[in-house]
Amino acid sequence: MAPDADVVPSGGLEWRQLLTVPVALALVAVLSLAVGLLLKSGGATITVLLVWALVVEPALSATGDWLAGIDIGPWMPFLALSDFQGQSGGVSFPGGPYLACVYVAAVTAALLAVAIKVQGRREP
Numbered sequence: 001m002a003p004d005a006d007v008v009p010s011g012g013l014e015w016r017q018l019l020t021v022p023v024a025l026a027l028v029a030v031l032s033l034a035v036g037l038l039l040k041s042g043g044a045t046i047t048v049l050l051v052w053a054l055v056v057e058p059a060l061s062a063t064g065d066w067l068a069g070i071d072i073g074p075w076m077p078f079l080a081l082s083d084f085q086g087q088s089g090g091v092s093f094p095g096g097p098y099l100a101c102v103y104v105a106a107v108t109a110a111l112l113a114v115a116i117k118v119q120g121r122r123e124p
Helices: 012-039 042-068 077-085 097-122
Strands: none
Touching (some): 012 042, 012 077, 012 097, 042 077, 077 097
8 A cells, every 4th residue: 555645855845845954953053052152051042042033033034124224034044044945935045045055154153153262261
């Protein structure tokens, strides 16, 4: 008896949605590590990341054009990762989904470099 559902990815978007998850999760893990190094509190780190991803970014994306005069939604890291993963309903990054991943990786690397520098000054 064969299953009714087609569980094998057949198109490019389906493969992209499947294969970009580990990359996005790795970037979020390193971003979380950097925020954790800066805040030095596990609870504060989780709270800041959840509030940023679920409240601040959607709010800034919705009011960005009105508030800042430019569309800042695509430049938010978690929204850019959504575009990289091919999720519908999000904003599209100006350079395309793969450049969105490169952008988030650059933001993550910069934040991690700052966090390591701050950590080095805190505890010599």
